Amino acid sequence: MTNARAPAPTEKPVVLTIAGSDSGGGAGIQADLKTIEATDGFGVSAITAVTAQNTTGVESSHVLPIEEITAQIDAVRADFDVRAVKTGMLATAEVVGTVADYAAAFEAPVVVDPVMVATSGDRLLTEAAEAAYEDLIAEAALVTPNADEAAVLTGIEPSDETSAREAGRKLCSLGPDAALIKGGHVPGASVLDVLVTPDGSETMRHPRIETEATHGSGCTLSAAIAARLARGASIEDAVERSVSFMERAVRYHHAAGEGAGAVHHLVDLRNDAGRGGAIEAVQGAFDRLARTGGDGDGPNEDRTPADVVENVAVATPYAETVDDVAAVEGGWPPSREGSAAGGWVRFGADPALGRAVLGGRERRPELRVGIECRPDAGIDAALDASAGVVTDGPGERIVVLSETVDAALDAVETAVNRST
Numbered sequence: 001m002t003n004a005r006a007p008a009p010t011e012k013p014v015v016l017t018i019a020g021s022d023s024g025g026g027a028g029i030q031a032d033l034k035t036i037e038a039t040d041g042f043g044v045s046a047i048t049a050v051t052a053q054n055t056t057g058v059e060s061s062h063v064l065p066i067e068e069i070t071a072q073i074d075a076v077r078a079d080f081d082v083r084a085v086k087t088g089m090l091a092t093a094e095v096v097g098t099v100a101d102y103a104a105a106f107e108a109p110v111v112v113d114p115v116m117v118a119t120s121g122d123r124l125l126t127e128a129a130e131a132a133y134e135d136l137i138a139e140a141a142l143v144t145p146n147a148d149e150a151a152v153l154t155g156i157e158p159s160d161e162t163s164a165r166e167a168g169r170k171l172c173s174l175g176p177d178a179a180l181i182k183g184g185h186v187p188g189a190s191v192l193d194v195l196v197t198p199d200g201s202e203t204m205r206h207p208r209i210e211t212e213a214t215h216g217s218g219c220t221l222s223a224a225i226a227a228r229l230a231r232g233a234s235i236e237d238a239v240e241r242s243v244s245f246m247e248r249a250v251r252y253h254h255a256a257g258e259g260a261g262a263v264h265h266l267v268d269l270r271n272d273a274g275r276g277g278a279i280e281a282v283q284g285a286f287d288r289l290a291r292t293g294g295d296g297d298g299p300n301e302d303r304t305p306a307d308v309v310e311n312v313a314v315a316t317p318y319a320e321t322v323d324d325v326a327a328v329e330g331g332w333p334p335s336r337e338g339s340a341a342g343g344w345v346r347f348g349a350d351p352a353l354g355r356a357v358l359g360g361r362e363r364r365p366e367l368r369v370g371i372e373c374r375p376d377a378g379i380d381a382a383l384d385a386s387a388g389v390v391t392d393g394p395g396e397r398i399v400v401l402s403e404t405v406d407a408a409l410d411a412v413e414t415a416v417n418r419s420t
Contacts, residue, residue: 190205251365274316309373309374311372326345
């Protein structure tokens with residue numbers, strides 16, 4: 001009898017990215033493969049060009065010979081069941097035309113990110129290469145230009161929802177199933193991304209994040225969409241979920257290098273990994289409250305934090321919605337035996353407290369803990385003197401916000417002692 005362990009292989013849909021390499025790791029093939037893996041796909045690649053770049057700029061670029069590009073694509077197709085394809089930097093008219101020929105033969109959906117215009121506004125391709133994109137776009141399930149690229153392709157400059165929709169319709173007339181006009185380059189307090197399909201259009205609006213760390217955003221978005229299409233999602237669902245993911249990826253970007261930084265390709269994966277820790281932190285808070293001996297009914301002179309706390313909430317590391325904030329169903333004191341140990345902790349259990357935590361994180365993203373206390377003028381006043389604590393009040397609600405459970409509970413305990 002052998003002692004060898006049985007293998008437990010996993011099957012994930014294969015996504016092919018055809019794009020350039022970014023030695024800085026934030027965009028191109030590197031961003032695509034990170035994002036595909038984080039979106040539960042298996043990434044394979046065909047590199048079109050090698051660039052020497054970092055967060056401050058591109059030092060040089062070398063386009064690979066066509067035969068080397070086609071050899072990579074052929075090798076992948078010979079071995080893998082490719083479920084989706086995405087394209088990025090294609091560099092020359094010859095490369096664009098070659099990839100367009102392959103796209104016509106692919107049975108899998110193709111997402112075309114037409115890398116034409118740099119963030120600076122500089123044109124990256126010759127007019128011949130730009131013209132060649134029409135044949136590639138005609139074979140696409142989805143084309144994802146930013147506003148500048150949409151203007152090059154359609155002659156329409158998307159400056160608002162109406163013009164973005166018009167540009168999207170013109171792109172769809174070239175043959176793709178859908179067009180996503182990205183609004184990140186269009187000035188304004190909100191970012192508008194407009195998806196146009198034969199059935200109509202949908203506008204996704206979200207607050208602009210004041211950062212220049214958007215390197216790799218286009219590559220990452222199109223890779224996330226392709227990975228979701230590979231798993232069988234509709235274009236509408238794949239786009240909506242990927243746009244929401246990008247909002248988080250930009251806000252919690254990588255502060256790497258001397259430049260502005262790159263988007264966080266694994267942000268959803270890392271956030272999900274923090275959910276267990278958030279639940280444990282809530283459980284630990286309720287265990288500590290239980291040890292104070294309060295039951296919610298203690299007289300003023302004998303009060304403990306357990307007598308004033310109503311609930312405890314803890315956010316995941318990259319929380320963006322109330323479903324990223326864990327709390328106890330029904331709050332404190334426990335309504336059922338065992339709930340003090342956190343047996344009924346769940347995400348989204350206390351939406352009002354979750355919104356208070358998220359509101360604090362808008363100003364200070366390091367805040368993760370919120371403790372709601374019963375209305376009490378003495379405690380409210382005492383909390384104002386607590387170092388390292390933000391309070392959401394005064395009024396009918398007193399919410400203590402802090403980076404850790406212990407710091408928040410220490411502040412509540414100090415406030416209770418000062419107010420008795």
